[in-house]
Amino acid sequence: MSTASTTGEPARSRSNVVIDGIRQMIMSGELVAGSRLPVERELGERLGVSRGPLREGVRALVILGVLETRQGDGTYVTSLEPSQLFEPLGILAELQSPENSVHLLGVRRALEPEAAARAALLISDEDLAEARRILDHGEGLLADEDIDLEATIDVDTAFHRLIANASGNPAFAAIIEALVSRTARARLWRAIHQRGAVQDTQREHRAILDALTAHDSERARIRMAAHVLGVEEYTASHLAPVEPDED
Secondary structure (H helix, E strand, O other): OOOEOOOOOEHHHHHHHHHHHHHHHHHOOOOOOOOEOOOHHHHHHHHOOOHHHHHHHHHHHHHOOOEEEEOOOEEEEOOOOHHHHOHHHHHHHHOOOHHHHHHHHHHHHHHHHHHHHHHHHHOOHHHHHHHHHHHHHHHHHHHOOOOOHHHHHHHHHHHHHHHHHHOOOHHHHHHHHHHHHHOHHHHHHHHHHOOOHHHHHHHHHHHHHHHHHOOOHHHHHHHHHHHHHHHHHHHHHHHOOOOOOOO
C-alpha cells in the first residue's frame, strides 16, 4: 500500500514531481554538468514538495547517474556522459534470465555492425595496433593445451570495446559496453559446448580487423554482423525447447 503525502497524493507521484522538475532544470540549461543543486529547503519550496519525496526523487536520479551526492558538500549534476547515464542498462542486462540473453545479443547485432562501419572510417593507427595486440594475446591463449576460456572471453570483450570506442559515438560505446560485458555468459557457454568456437571467433575477429585496417566501412559492417549473428543463432537454438518425438 503506497503512503500518501500531506496533500493526499501518493508519495511516489510527488517524487516524480522532483524528477521531472530537476530534469527540466537541466534541459533548460539552468543546471549544467557539475552544477550544485539548490539547498534542500529552497528546492523543496520551488518544486512544492516535502522533504521525503524530495529526497526520494533525488535518490532516484543518483541511481540513474544524473546526480551525485558529495558527503558534506551537497548534491551535484554529474558529467552526464553517456557512459554514466547508460550504466543502469548494464544492470538491467545483468538481471536478464538466460532465456532472454538471446534478445540482448539481437540488440548487439543491430548496433555493433554500424559501430564497426563507423570505426573503419575513424580508427587511429594506435587503436589498430592495440587491436592487433589484443588478438595476438588471444592467439597465445589458443596455443595452450588447456585453453583458458574465460580469458578468451576477456579478449573478445576487449576487442569489441575497442571498436565501439573507435566508432566516435559515445552513446554507441556506452550501450555496447553494457551489453558486451553482460552477454559474456552466453559467449562462454558457446565456447564450452561448441567445438572450435573459440578458434572461429578468433578468425572472425581477424577478418573484422582486416576490414578496419583497410578502412573498408561496408566490409567491416558485414564481418561484424556475421560474427555477432553466429553467437545469437547458437544461443537461440540451444535455448529453444526440444519438441517431443512423435510415435
